[in-house]
Amino acid sequence: GAVVSQHPSRVICKSGTSVKIECRSLDFQATTMFWYRQFPKQSLMLMATSNEGSKATYEQGVEKDKFLINHASLTLSTLTVTSAHPEDSSFYICSARRGDRGAEAFFGQGTRLTVV
Amino acid sequence: AQTVTQSQPEMSVQEAETVTLSCTYDTSESDYYLFWYKQPPSRQMILVIRQEAYKQQNATENRFSVNFQKAAKSFSLKISDSQLGDAAMYFCASEYGNKLVFGAGTILRVKS
Numbered sequence: 001g002a003v004v005s006q007h008p009s010r011v012i013c014k015s016g017t018s019v020k021i022e023c024r025s026l027d028f029q030a031t032t033m034f035w036y037r038q039f040p041k042q043s044l045m046l047m048a049t050s051n052e053g054s055k056a057t058y059e060q061g062v063e064k065d066k067f068l069i070n071h072a073s074l075t076l077s078t079l080t081v082t083s084a085h086p087e088d089s090s091f092y093i094c095s096a097r098r099g100d101r102g103a104e105a106f107f108g109q110g111t112r113l114t115v116v
Numbered sequence: 117a118q119t120v121t122q123s124q125p126e127m128s129v130q131e132a133e134t135v136t137l138s139c140t141y142d143t144s145e146s147d148y149y150l151f152w153y154k155q156p157p158s159r160q161m162i163l164v165i166r167q168e169a170y171k172q173q174n175a176t177e178n179r180f181s182v183n184f185q186k187a188a189k190s191f192s193l194k195i196s197d198s199q200l201g202d203a204a205m206y207f208c209a210s211e212y213g214n215k216l217v218f219g220a221g222t223i224l225r226v227k228s
Contacts, residue, residue, distance in 0.1 A: 032214060034215065034216075041205075041221075041223070042220070042221070043207065043218045043219065043220045043221050044161075044207070044218045046215060046216075046217075049214070049215065091159065093159075093161065095161070095216075097214075101149065101211060101214065102149040102166070102168060102211065104151075104163050104166065105151075105161075105163070105216060107160065107161035107162075109158075109159070109160055110159050110160070
């Protein structure tokens, strides 16, 4: 199957700093990627839809100035958590779909962010 | 808004036995897709099975099958001959526009 690579898998940063998470589709082009946040033993909460060459679409309640998303190419989307605080600590997952409606979504391995 | 409900927070099954995970959803669309995803301890999300709503035949993938009841908006997952490697969190999902809406998940424990 297709591969979506997410990096880093774990990151610890100091409060007030920014951290960037990369999501790459390795063997297909993804015009749309998705960013999720997952708390322990809970479901995936969609944060935003990343569109190649245009602005991301954020879900209600997600601060777009805190969670900056850039979809620079058809294979790369980045999520930057700006001025991170301990409450931003979470598991972040990206996904990409190869195809239109009904196509399988492929997920990255996830990033465990810890803000100290 | 689209909603997906998984009413079983946890389920247990004996190895080699069969278990069914339930899922109900709400949608106003006539044509849509439903999915079951598995998240093992590694936390890598993996597609288990997919169902197209306009297809009456239930999808099957080896030991995994669904019972799709469109009128009741029910989409349960049956795992036959359960294996230790099936232990994971299972998420039911419905497609809404170009987005996936996930249920709360069911933790499946497999006993040896």
